[in-house]
Amino acid sequence: MEIVHLLRKVTVEFGLRQAEFAARHGMHSTDVRALICLLDAERAGTDATAGWLGAQLGLNSAGTTSVIDRLERLGHLERTRDPRDRRRVLLSVTPRAVELGRSFFGPLIDDTVAVLREFDESETAAVRRFLSAAHQAVTIVP
Amino acid sequence: MEIVHLLRKVTVEFGLRQAEFAARHGMHSTDVRALICLLDAERAGTDATAGWLGAQLGLNSAGTTSVIDRLERLGHLERTRDPRDRRRVLLSVTPRAVELGRSFFGPLIDDTVAVLREFDESETAAVRRFLSAAHQAVTIVP
């Protein structure tokens, strides 16, 4: 119960940092979330189209175009028409955006990973099990 | 590292549920966050004023008034002038809002607590230590 509140605090603070980071770089929370989605897609090897991004963010097509326009204007993003299906627009993050993402997540990740390094097998397993359960509880139709 | 991604997924999904809940009840994410703050204050026995709420949400006074107006209009909130300092406006959540909060957080909390019940001492301790560390990492100057 107290642990649940702790988890909630973490999510709240994380949201605040994200908003703060967005403001500091002339973006909005949505833009940051978009970048995260794109970086995830990049890492997973999926190709990210405008429609896909909109679905991830829960925006309609007009709103999606706005996000992409803003990120493109800031130089975090490039549009490329897909040569295989020329209706589609492929989105690729620029090195600048990658760097920005690292500057944001890097320290947070490092600090957190550092703690985990001092955990033994059964302890990390417990953390993993807990977070999986929480994820399950919070995710709709798993 | 994989655990960090898991934690991030939890925060993302949690945000989505929150937005979904807001939409379902004719509110915005900010309104839900406001309700959470007010319920927290209630539980902690702090009295919540308009200014305090605005600070919690990172809104200016105009925006804060809007949030309060919306929540009042929906019957989730009541304004009372503080009799001790009649410049201040005290905010109190209605039973309806409490019920709404419970209907949202209740199941999530229950599911998560249920998992924890099957953890032994050292495992819950590990989870607590991890979340504290994550909270520390994500919180600015604690």
Next chain:
DNA sequence: CGATATTATCTCGCTGAGCGAGATAATATC
């Protein structure tokens, strides 16, 4: 005690994120 400063909240007008509706262009189907 009255004049002035400070604090808490609200009002007004504006900017811009995101929406609905529909336009445009490329591809798939018959």
Next chain:
DNA sequence: GATATTATCTCGCTCAGCGAGATAATATCG
């Protein structure tokens, strides 16, 4: 080749949140 479908973009609008300043209550100081 005509038509349907899919992916994205454009236009006009609504409303959350901002800056500036009004209002009202309290605190301070001569």
